[in-house]
Structure formats: structure tokens, C-alpha cells
Amino acid sequence: MARAVSQRRKILFTVAAWSVGVLIFFPILWTILTSFKTEAQAIADPPIFLGFDWTLENYSAVLERSNYGRFLWNSIIIAGGSTLLGILVAVPAAWSMAFVPSKRTKDILLWMLSTKMLPAVGVLYPIYLLCIHLGVLDSKIALVFILMLINLPIIVWMLYTYFKEIPSEILEAARMDGATLKEELLYVLTPMAIPGIASTILLNVILAWNEAFWTLNLTAAKAAPLTAFIASYSSPEGLFYAKLSAASTMAIAPILILGWFSQKQLVSGLTFGAVK
Amino acid sequence: MGQIKLSKVSKRFGDVEVIPPLDLTIADGEFTVFVGPSGCGKSTLLRLIAGLEDITSGSIQIDGTDTTDVPPAKRGLAMVFQSYALYPHMSVRKNIAFPMRMAGVPAQEQDRRIAAAAEALNLTDYLDRRPGQLSGGQRQRVAIGRAIVREPQAFLFDEPLSNLDAALRVGMRMEISELHKKLQTTMIYVTHDQVEAMTMADKIVVLRAGVIEQVGSPLDLYHTPCNEFVAGFIGSPKMNLIKGAEAQKHGVATIGIRPEHVEVSSTAGLWHGTVGVAEHLGSDTFLHIHGVAGCDPMTVRVDGELPVKHGDEIYLTPQNDKLHKFDGQGLRVD
Ligand SMILES: Nc1ncnc2c1ncn2[C@@H]1O[C@H](COP(=O)(O)OP(=O)(O)OP(=O)(O)O)[C@@H](O)[C@H]1O
Ligand SMILES: [Mg+2]
Numbered sequence: 001m002a003r004a005v006s007q008r009r010k011i012l013f014t015v016a017a018w019s020v021g022v023l024i025f026f027p028i029l030w031t032i033l034t035s036f037k038t039e040a041q042a043i044a045d046p047p048i049f050l051g052f053d054w055t056l057e058n059y060s061a062v063l064e065r066s067n068y069g070r071f072l073w074n075s076i077i078i079a080g081g082s083t084l085l086g087i088l089v090a091v092p093a094a095w096s097m098a099f100v101p102s103k104r105t106k107d108i109l110l111w112m113l114s115t116k117m118l119p120a121v122g123v124l125y126p127i128y129l130l131c132i133h134l135g136v137l138d139s140k141i142a143l144v145f146i147l148m149l150i151n152l153p154i155i156v157w158m159l160y161t162y163f164k165e166i167p168s169e170i171l172e173a174a175r176m177d178g179a180t181l182k183e184e185l186l187y188v189l190t191p192m193a194i195p196g197i198a199s200t201i202l203l204n205v206i207l208a209w210n211e212a213f214w215t216l217n218l219t220a221a222k223a224a225p226l227t228a229f230i231a232s233y234s235s236p237e238g239l240f241y242a243k244l245s246a247a248s249t250m251a252i253a254p255i256l257i258l259g260w261f262s263q264k265q266l267v268s269g270l271t272f273g274a275v276k
Numbered sequence: 277m278g279q280i281k282l283s284k285v286s287k288r289f290g291d292v293e294v295i296p297p298l299d300l301t302i303a304d305g306e307f308t309v310f311v312g313p314s315g316c317g318k319s320t321l322l323r324l325i326a327g328l329e330d331i332t333s334g335s336i337q338i339d340g341t342d343t344t345d346v347p348p349a350k351r352g353l354a355m356v357f358q359s360y361a362l363y364p365h366m367s368v369r370k371n372i373a374f375p376m377r378m379a380g381v382p383a384q385e386q387d388r389r390i391a392a393a394a395e396a397l398n399l400t401d402y403l404d405r406r407p408g409q410l411s412g413g414q415r416q417r418v419a420i421g422r423a424i425v426r427e428p429q430a431f432l433f434d435e436p437l438s439n440l441d442a443a444l445r446v447g448m449r450m451e452i453s454e455l456h457k458k459l460q461t462t463m464i465y466v467t468h469d470q471v472e473a474m475t476m477a478d479k480i481v482v483l484r485a486g487v488i489e490q491v492g493s494p495l496d497l498y499h500t501p502c503n504e505f506v507a508g509f510i511g512s513p514k515m516n517l518i519k520g521a522e523a524q525k526h527g528v529a530t531i532g533i534r535p536e537h538v539e540v541s542s543t544a545g546l547w548h549g550t551v552g553v554a555e556h557l558g559s560d561t562f563l564h565i566h567g568v569a570g571c572d573p574m575t576v577r578v579d580g581e582l583p584v585k586h587g588d589e590i591y592l593t594p595q596n597d598k599l600h601k602f603d604g605q606g607l608r609v610d
Contacts, residue, residue: 167359169357170361170364172355173357173363173422176326176348176349176355177349177354177422178378179374180378188363192365
């Protein structure tokens with residue numbers, strides 16, 4: 001009897017999980033489908049699911065109108081650069097919080113996370129002015145720094161949680177074996193934390209890739225990444241849904257592919273080592 | 277070469293004084309064991325010597341130089357941890373080589389020492405495995421190998437055998453003792469197992485709540501424990517402590533007699549009781565005897581051949597010259 005029940009449960013859970021998955025994925029699927037429709041079919045009522053005339057004309061129109069390669073390159077530099085810089089800053093920070101905590105460590109962690117609750121628009125003006133005065137408006141370097149700072153709390157927090165799981169005795173052993181602090185971080189902690197660091201990098205690349213507020217507000221022509229590329233297709237003079245969808249699809253495709261190939265890594269990273 | 281001297285060393289964690297100021301000198305080449313009940317501060321004391329914890333006050337000298345503010349990496353001590361603390365991402369060879377790599381030992385010399393250590397510790401066939409592919413005993417050997425290749429001033433062991441099964445523990449105990457005989461390097465060994473302490477130590481330091489209760493050779497502690505705590509802690513099974521009228525006869529608050537120093541008879545003796553549990557080990561039998569005034573149960577060690585069983589009436593007589601006497605504060609009276 002027990003077996004039958006558990007079998008039924010299994011089916012139930014599988015169905016539930018797939019439903020949630022499809023629900024979450026549906027907007028992306030719809031965007032991708034729409035990108036292959038003509039503009040007329042894209043706004044047809046009732047909506048057409050699959051039975052439309054598949055066309056690539058939106059893609060050729062988008063590629064003709066804008067320089068996709070430059071946006072892509074800017075996105076790669078901004079997402080990759082801010083992530084790498086963030087990791088360099090966060091590894092020592094997370095190390096000290098995880099292995100030589102002080103009375104205030106927990107407070108600092110919470111405070112760092114609380115900065116994520118601040119509405120970004122609240123500091124838009126000062127940061128915008130700062131960028132003007134430093135002459136870095138519409139530059140990749142400014143966005144690399146700003147996105148690094150924005151996501152730093154999450155990187156530190158994730159690494160901290162990861163490092164916490166590494167037995168401190170192993171680091172102490174390295175110290176007894178004559179390793180300096182730098183050698184301890186380089187030869188012992190970092191290699192042991194590679195899975196954690198990898199998933200932190202992945203998550204952060206995704207966050208930085210999708211970040212729209214700052215990239216839209218602080219860039220114009222030169223440094224604009226793919227978020228600006230999408231935005232340029234949602235114009236007030238009338239929406240071209242199919243072209244917008246094509247642009248969106250092209251913008252999310254790289255990150256979607258990256259995520260697909262590293263999903264195992266991501267899952268184990270996000271569940272913080274529960275799946276080891 | 278490896279004398280370690282603690283002067284007025286104390287340690288607080290926040291408001292808790294885990295180790296009140298203590299003095300201790302460990303002679304060069306000596307095998308010293310810190311023993312005491314759980315939570316008494318053995319590990320803390322060892323970690324203070326290692327430099328993994330900062331001392332709150334006092335000073336530590338290694339080999340005549342003050343190392344109080346020297347980081348662990350520079351103290352020239354090697355440590356073997358209870359959890360082995362091997363580097364999981366490195367092969368056995370790399371693990372053993374790590375301290376030499378940090379010290380900048382030339383590659384050829386590294387290889388020579390790794391080969392020698394692997395030979396001595398039976399690890400030659402496992403050098404290219406990861407720690408995760410080894411048994412507990414093998415991991416422990418790797419940890420010891422990693423400690424010996426750097427030729428330290430002294431070895432520090434924190435309960436290195438407590439994760440091993442009983443048979444392996446006895447074997448490794450001998451190996452560590454032999455290693456000490458061969459290297460003649462100072463070793464400090466923490467354990468809560470008094471059998472390990474007795475069998476391995478040149479000198480035992482008995483700790484209770486961070487305070488040194490007694491320092492001495494294993495037989496010193498066995499024959500002349502300075503107080504009731506040491507008397508009860510050293511020796512297995514534990515010494516019987518008898519209070520009340522029996523002790524008053526000797527003019528003290530407590531008398532102690534070890535299980536092996538009590539004569540048994542089925543007809544006559546000083547004390548009388550009933551056999552409760554009889555633990556037959558083969559060579560010996562431990563009898564737990566109920567009904568002796570001032571000490572219940574009293575443990576007695578008898579010959580394994582003696583036919584006794586649960587419920588038997590029995591007479592006991594302590595060997596008078598083996599009696600220990602303690603005053604009201606628990607201190608030894610001679
Ligand atoms: N980092 C710390 N912060 C606060 N208290 C600590 C810390 N480390 C140890 N203690 C306390 O110090 C006391 C001694 O601990 P220690 O680990 O030295 O005991 P031990 O003798 O090694 O015990 P065991 O045999 O169980 O290993 C304990 O009461 C413990 O709670
Ligand atoms: Mg301990």
C-alpha cells in the first residue's frame with residue numbers, strides 16, 4: 001500500500017513541478033514564439049500559439065537597424081568585468097567574516113544585505129552627478145564599478161555561506177604548515193571553494209547581464225549593453241511586438257545558453273551545498 | 277631544541293576564563309600528554325601553544341625565544357588534528373609536500389622526504405590518491421606524514437586517534453610512540469583517554485577546568501595521585517573512593533583503593549557485599565559489588581578464572597599499603 005501511495009505522490013509532485021516550471025518559462029517561450037511572427041500575427045486576437053507563418057524577418061530587421069555586436073560586447077564587458085572585480089573584493093571579505101568573525105560580523109552582513117533594499121532610484125541623482133564630474137558617464141568602466149558595488153552584498157553573502165561550510169581546521173592546518181595568509185587563500189581556501197565561487201560567478205553574471213536600471217540610466221550610445229538594445233525597441237510611437245521580441249530573444253539568448261549548460265552548478269550553488 | 281615554556285599563560289573567551297594563569301615547562305624531546313575530562317581546556321591550551329589562539333596574558337617561549345606574538349606559521353611546530361584536516365583537493369603526495377612547498381624546500385629534497393615518510397608510514401601505494409579515497413587510518417597516517425616531513429621543533433597532536441576504531445587505535449598508538457622514539461622530538465599529545473595517556477606519555481599533565489591538577493610520569497600519577505580528582509581520573513577501572521566510617525578509621529575524609537588492590541574471599545574479609553554485574557574480559561574479571569558502606573558499587577579486579585557470578589556473597593580486604601588517603605578538601609594525606 002505504502003508503495004502505491006508514494007508512487008501516486010511522485011506523479012503528483014512531478015506534475016506540480018512541471019506546471020510551475022512551464023508557468024515560469026511561459027513568458028520567455030511566448031517571447032521567443034512572437035519573435036518569429038509577423039507584426040500582425042503578433043497582436044492577433046485571439047493569440048496564435050503555433051499555427052502562424054514562421055518568419056525570420058524580425059531578426060533581419062533588428063540586425064539591420066542596430067549594431068547587435070556592439071551591444072553584446074558591452075554586455076559581456078560589463079557583466080564579466082563587474083563579476084570578476086566583485087569576486088576579487090569578496091573572497092577576502094567573505095574569508096574574514098567566515099573564519100575570523102568579530103562580534104559585529106553578523107550585523108555587517110545584514111547591513112550589507114539591507115543596502116539591497118534601498119530603491120536604486122534614491123541614489124540615481126548623486127551617482128549620475130558623480131559620473132558627470134568624473135567624466136565617466138556612458139563608459140563601461142563606470143558601469144563595471146557600479147554593478148560590482150550593487151551586487152557585492154550578494155557575492156559576499158554567497159561566498160560567506162560557502163566558506164562557512166569549509167572546516168576551519170583545514171585552514172588552521174595550512175597556517176601550521178607555514179602558509180602565509182595569501183598562500184592560505186590561494187592554495188587552500190579558493191581551490192576548495194571552487195564550486196561555490198563558480199556558482200557565485202554564474203549568478204552574478206546573470207544578475208549583471210539583466211541589470212537594467214543603471215545600465216539604462218547611465219549609458220547613451222557608447223557603453224550601452226543589451227538592456228538598452230531591448231529598450232530601444234519599445235518606443236512610445238507604437239509598439240512593434242515582434243521586433244521587440246526578436247531583440248529580447250537575442251539579448252537573453254547568450255545568458256540562457258550559459259545558464260542551461262551550467263544549471264547543475266547553479267542548483268548546487270543556490271542550495272548552498274545541500275546538493276554536494 | 278624543542279623546549280616549550282609557558283609562563284602565567286591564561287585564556288579568556290569573552291567573559292569566561294577558560295584557562296586561569298598557569299606555568300608549565302615541557303622539556304626537549306619529551307612526550308607530554310594533556311589529559312582531562314571534556315571541556316577542561318586541553319585543546320585550547322594546545323592551540324595557544326600552536327598560536328592558533330592568542331593568549332590573554334602571559335608568555336610562551338619555544339626553545340628560549342619568546343613566541344607570544346609569532347604567528348603559527350613561524351613557530352616551527354607541526355600539528356595533527358582530530359579531523360586530520362587534510363587538503364581534500366590535493367593528492368596524498370601534494371598534501372605531504374605542502375609544508376615543504378611553503379618553506380621553499382628544493383624539489384629533490386621534497387621527493388626524498390616524501391618517499392621516506394611514505395615508506396615509514398606505509399603510504400607508498402597511496403601517494404597519488406586523494407584523501408577522500410583513503411580509510412580513516414590511512415588519512416591519519418597522511419596527517420602524520422605531513423607533520424614529520426617538515427622536521428618541526430615539536431609535534432602537537434589533538435586527539436588524533438579518537439575517530440579510529442579500537443583496534444586501529446591501539447596500532448596507531450604504538451606507531452606514534454615508535455615515531456617518538458625514533459625522532460626524539462618533543463611531542464604534546466591531547467587526549468581524554470587515560471589509557472592513551474598512561475601508555476604513551478613520558479609526562480602526563482592532568483587538567484581540570486583549565487587548571488593543572490598534577491604533572492608527573494604515568495606511574496607517579498598512578499602511585500601517588502595528589503588529589504581525589506587525579507586518583508579517580510588515572511587508572512582503569514577507576515579507583516574506589518570510600519567515605520564515611522571506613523575512612524574515619526584512618527583519620528581522613530576519604531580513602532581510595534584501586535580495583536586491582538582488593539583481595540576477595542568467599543569466607544572472610546574486612547568488607548562484605550553482593551556481586552552485581554561481573555564483566556568477564558577473559559584474562560580478568562571486573563566485579564561490581566554492592567553493599568559496601570561508603571562506596572557503592574565498589575569495583576574489584578579478580579583473576580579471569582575465578583568462578584563468581586551475579587548474586588554471590590563476597591568478602592573484600594584492601595591491601596593496606598596500597599590505600600590512598602585524602603582530606604576534606606580532597607588533597608592527598610601521607
Ligand atoms: N572559540 C571559543 N569561544 C568560546 N568558548 C570556547 C571557544 N573554544 C573553546 N571554548 C570553551 O573553552 C572550554 C575548553 O574547551 P576545549 O576545546 O579546550 O576543551 P577540551 O578539553 O579540548 O575538550 P574535549 O575533550 O571535548 O575536546 C570549553 O568550555 C569551551 O566551551
Ligand atoms: Mg578538544
